[in-house]
Amino acid sequence: MKEYFGNIFTALSTIFIGMKITFKHLFTPSVTIQYPSVRPELPERERNRLYVNMDDCIGCDQCSRACPVSCIEIETVKSLPTEDLGKTSNGKKKALWVPTFTIDFAKCCYCQLCVFPCPTECIYMTDVYEFAELERGNLIYDFSSLTHEERQEKRDNFAKLTAQKEAEKLKAAAAPKPEIKKDQQEEK
């Protein structure tokens, strides 16, 4: 008998305790963030989509080598001696054209390892994290600042230059070159 009424009392009292808790929660502000219209504030050192400032890139290929998943693909071409590529913002002289600089964000693991080796700090993380695509190919971002014609032109120029040098070398091999020796001696 005692147990019977005890059960009733426990049932009712625990229900009221539970109802008190849920009623309190009815008026606590909700934790929901209404995502597309309200965005959460991200931490300062967030790691999201990479960006490459091609004005500063010297084509040193260090980021590509640091990448653990090989998502950065860089192709560099030497410039002609007559061409002036300008300087980077921290005073380094640019000597290479970069006809290919692609980052495949389908592969990228956002580890930020590519950011630290960059001597000109031209590759860095941005705060953009919404870049979903319907096709995987669209995730390959091309950062090169040259047009496709220019790229081909630079490659051709380089090929011509190397061909010219090859020809010169062959000539030099045919006839010994006193000038070069003289240069070396001067250096010494």
Next chain:
Amino acid sequence: MYNLFYNITGSGIISGVILALLPLFAFILPFALFAVYLERKVSAHMQDRLGPMRVGWHGWKQTIADILKLIQKEDIVAKDNDKFLFNLSPIIVFTGSYAAFAVIPFSSYFIGSSIDLGIFYIIAITGLSVAGILMAGWSSNNKYSLLGSMRSVAQIISYEIPTILVVLSIVMVTSSMNLHTLSEMQTGYFWNWFIFGGPGLGLTKFLLIPFMIIGFLVIYISTLAEVNRTPFDIPEAESELVSGYHTEYSGMKFAMFFLAEYANMFAVSAIVVALFLGGYQSPFGYLGNLFNAHWLIPIEQFFWFTFKGVFFVFVQMWLRWTLPRLRVDQLMTTSWKYLIPIAFVNLLIIGLITLL
């Protein structure tokens, strides 16, 4: 109300049809839409979420959009369903809950039918939905649906007993089953409500109060079980039975089950309100009497009735998002070992007090 429509239209049939359809279109549909929205909001805020926020201001148009979607949806009937029963059962379930609204007194001027068997009629007609639920489970040809509907039937039948015993104790005090008369008896201020011992004065009133409160709790718990709401929602236990007897239903037939569920929620709250909490009576007297504007009184009464009804619907939701689901044996224990003996003893004591 019937006389008013009769004077306007001049035809008994037309005014009867209007009077029959009025609670459906003026009350049940808007209430179901509102209650679904309220349920989602209440559940969300109790879990520190926001609930629907996109459609309209704070998502108030969400349920309207939902019902439009349900109307457009394909009506899927599986190959092995019992087609006749499958199509009939949502109609029966909805009819059962809709017919109960015929005798619910919304105000002193609007009551579908002021019959003397009022509360008896409600208990009888809501039994119809049990048949509908069993038909739905059987005709779905799905073991989960059948299990759910069988559980539902067992539950509704066992919880009807404490409900009826408490109703009986009220009937013993008042010697009337007409809900309109019962509401009229509780006129005046809130201490005339039956939960506070009824309109009489003297010793019997004060002796009745604790037993009336017990009766109120018993009928509230058992009606909660009768409409299959949490913590008594084992017929549609989502984690065990997909969603019980309406698993196989889609589109408008599913919407009818849903509508019936919410209509039932209000119907049982309305019964509790009419029996224990003064029905449509205002707890503090009427503004209409104060300002000598008697046309205002029915509107105020309607407001008080819906307010009390919606408040108890809110308490049902509150309980739903507070308590976990009972096991089948716990469910039967609650009914047969606790509610029924308490209701019986309560009935006896109230009977003895009324003899005084």
